Amino acid sequence: MTERHEPQPWFWEAGSDSCPHGPEPEDENSPEWEAWEEQDSTFHTGSDQDVRICREAPAGEACAECSEDANEFVLWGACRLRPRALRRGAAPAEQTSEHRPVAALVGTEECLERECEEFFTDDGDEIPGKETCSHVKEREVCEGCAPVGDLAPVVLWTDCPRRSAAGEQPAAEGAQR
Structure with a gap:
């Protein structure tokens, strides 16, 4: 199975x-039930978990894979594999509300904290002088969407919803559940 951490x-x-639209009325012969049933067919739909959901009641962004694994809503920010970043070079700059691209080392928390298996030999000894693993890449992240430098989840510049204010087109909307 392909993991979908997105x-x-x-x-x-x-x-x-x-x-x-409120709860489904108990009396199926009542006018309230007929009105609710009409709303149900208009605004409610099935989901991947065989539950009827309300398209007018968003709960937020979730990680598709982590939510499936946990069989419950897992915030995108809490995804175990969501990209995190460290600013390339010295100490991180102070937080800003300006949406602009900044270069950062992006990878999972495990990789950025040097706990990835690539930092160790087959015997479990740390590899001396190994600075990064192959999973960490330098990427442009949005400085205004999330802090850069404290391993908090980040938003890639290409995914910043406000980058159009900087003269670029916003990223396409995510897939509907």
Whole structure:
């Protein structure tokens, strides 16, 4: 199975407290039930987990793979493999709200904290002088979307929703669940 560690919109269950259409009425012969059923066919749909969801009740961005593994909503920011970054070179700059590209070393937390298997021999000894593993790449990240330097999840510059303000086109919308 291919792992899909990518952001995916998630929605609350139809009829839940977060659904603006309210719970499904118990009496199937009532006018309230008929109105709810009409809304159900318009705004509610099945999901990958065989649950009816409300397209008007977004829960947020989730990691597709982590959520599937946990069988519950896992925020995209909490994805175990979401890219994290360290600013290339010296200490990280102070946080800014400006959306602009900055160069950063991007990889998983395991790789950036030198816990990746590539830092060790087959016997488990640390490889002296090894500075980075093959999983870490230099990439452009958005300085305004997330802090750079404290291993927090980052947003690649190509995925920044505000980069159009910097004269570029925004990234395409993610796949619908």
